[in-house]
Amino acid sequence: MLYLDTSAFLKLYLKEHGSEAVQQLVAGQRHPLPVWEIQQMELINAMRLKVFWKEISLEEAERQISLFKGRRRRGLYYQAEIDRLELSETFERLSLQTVRNGGRTLDILHVACALVLGASQFLTFDAKQRLVARESGLEVPELPMGKATS
Numbered sequence: 001m002l003y004l005d006t007s008a009f010l011k012l013y014l015k016e017h018g019s020e021a022v023q024q025l026v027a028g029q030r031h032p033l034p035v036w037e038i039q040q041m042e043l044i045n046a047m048r049l050k051v052f053w054k055e056i057s058l059e060e061a062e063r064q065i066s067l068f069k070g071r072r073r074r075g076l077y078y079q080a081e082i083d084r085l086e087l088s089e090t091f092e093r094l095s096l097q098t099v100r101n102g103g104r105t106l107d108i109l110h111v112a113c114a115l116v117l118g119a120s121q122f123l124t125f126d127a128k129q130r131l132v133a134r135e136s137g138l139e140v141p142e143l144p145m146g147k148a149t150s
Contacts (some may be wrong), residue, residue: 001121002029005107006042008123008143013047013064014056015056018144020126025123025141034080034117035072038109043068080117087116094136103132111136 002025004012011019012026026033047061050107054074056064071077090112097103107129114122115136122133122140 001031001117001119002026003117003119003122003138004033004039005122005124005126005129006046006051007125007129008041009039009043010046011125013028013043014050020140021143022123025121028068030144030150032076032078034119035077036080036113038106038113040068040072042106080113080118082113087112090115093130097132097135101131102128103134104128107132111138114138 003012004022004026008018008022010016011022045066047056047065050063051058072079087109089090091108094112094115097105098108110124110129111122111133114133117137120131120139122138123143124130124133124140126141130140
C-alpha cells in the first residue's frame with residue numbers, strides 16, 4: 001500500500017514540481033489510497049495556505065477541496081480505520097529517534113500512521129520526513145525534490 005503525506009497528496013491537486021511523479025505512482029495502485037482525518041485537515045489547510053501565499057486563488061482552492069471530497073465519496077480514497085493505541089505506541093517508538101534525526105511531530109505521526117495501516121511505500125517531499133520513514137523501514141521512492149524542505 002502507498003501512503004502519501006500532505007506534501008505528496010497536494011501534488012495530486014496542484015501542478016507543482018514533482019506532481020507528475022506522484023501521479024504516476026498513484027496511477028499504479030490497485031487499491032484506493034488511505035486518508036485519515038489529520039491528513040484531510042492538513043490537505044485542506046495547505047490549499048488555503050496557497051491562497052494566503054498568493055499562489056492560487058480562493059476559488060481554485062475551494063474547487064480543489066471539493067474535488068478531493070468528491071473523489072473520497074466515489075471511493076478513490078478510503079477513510080482509514082486506525083487503532084489509536086497502536087498509533088500512539090508506534091509514534092512514541094519512532095520519536096525516540098528525534099534526538100538524532102530531528103523528526104517533527106506531524107512528520108512522525110504520518111510515518112506512524114503509514115506503519116499502523118500496513119503501508120509499504122511512503123511518499124513525501126519533506127527531507128526530514130523521508131529520513132524518518134526510511135529509518136522506520138518504509139520504502140521511500142525517489143522523487144524530484146525541487147526546492148529543499150525540512
